Amino acid sequence: MKKIFISLFLASFLFAGKLEIVATLPDLADIAKSVGGEKVSVSSICKGYQDPHYLQAKPSYSRKMRNVDLLIFNGLELEIGWLAPLINSARNPKIKPGKFGSLDCSEGIPLLEVPHNELDRSGGDVHPLGNPHYLLDPQNALIVAQTIATRLSQIDAENSEIYQKNFDEFRRSLELKIVEWEKQSEQLKGLQIVAYHKNWEYLADWLGLEIVGYLENRPGIPPSPKHLKSFVEIVNEQEIRVFLAATFVDVNQAKKAAERTETNLLILPALVGGVQHVDSYFELFDFLIQKLMESAQ
Ligand SMILES: [Zn+2]
Incomplete structure (x- = not known):
């Protein structure tokens, strides 16, 4: 028994080279996997059939976030009801807002339905900063993938060439798919x-x-x-x-x-x-x- 524990312990060290990433949404996790490739290990918090506006903040989610190197989220307050409490209880200084380990993927996205002023509440309470569902335009995933690649290269400069290569591959295949989807539809x-x-x-x-x-x-x-x-x-x-x-x-x-x-x-x-x-x-x-x-x- 003891031997098994020791080898598990050693095995965990062998994998220590991988960057641990947690994404709030499965789409972000999938894009991060493409960009990070073998250098990262990615998991997602929200399941694809769950409402990302109203997820219940479970203790198992903050445990997932405790030791990660990078937290990737949608932003625009999509996760406002549940992400901040999870970050607090995870007690992981790397992923606090403003740190390198906290990545808001809405950066650089051409947004729809941004309110013109504070009185414009047409977006309702759940879309206060503009429409947050930008991942449903695949052209925006090109921007998100670039944002993730840049951040991975900053955190793990040694492998930056790999991240850039993975990003280029992802971009090429997504661009081809976009042309195909546009033709089909x-x-x-x-x-x-x-x-x-x-x-x-x-x-x-x-x-x-x-x-x-x-x-x-x-x-x-x-x-x-x-x-x-x-x-x-x-x-x-x-x-x-x-x-x-x-x-x-x-x-x-x-x-x-x-x-x-x-x-x-x-x-x-x-x-x-x-x-x-x-x-x-x-x-x-x-x-x-x-x-x-x-x-x-
Ligand atoms: Zn919504």
Whole structure:
């Protein structure tokens, strides 16, 4: 028994060369894996089927963060309800805000729906700094990957060439996929849709979809009976046929609203792992575009 412990102990030293990374979202974890390659070990806190706005801060999450070298997060206050308490209880000085081990991936992203002034609360309480769901435009993942590569090179300068090479490879393959996805989805341009939560803006912006209404009153605020009535009216009057809801929303609410219209309700993953067999960032967009194309036939 003792021998086993000693060899496990030694084995853990052999792997000590890897940078330990924790990402808040599975999409960020997947991008970090591509950029970090064999030099990093990455885990994610939020699962793809969980609502990233309202995760329950479990003690196991802060244990995960205790010994990591780098924390990667979405930012724009997406994780405001749960990340700060986890950072505090993790007691890891490396990942405190402002340290090298804390990386806000929203840096440099061209944002949508940024409020013009403090009184502009159109984003609701959950999108106070602009729409935070920027990972649903794959062009933004190119920026995120660059941000991660730069930070990895700063923390682990010895391997910076490897990070740069991995980033170049990731960029090349993602750029090819973007061209392919844009070709596949050409027919979707101008398609009018409705959505449950304002989490499809970046996808819509990229693919040229037009979102004409939301089931939520405001992001994070469930529909009042009055709002529901006007939502149903908009859908029926404008003959909207596609209704998008992320797997993490209140699916029963979405179904009830869909029953009062003739829309095709698509409950789709908005994050990697949102449904089975969508295990990578590339697979997420393969899946989304395939489902959107089927619904628009
Ligand atoms: Zn949101």
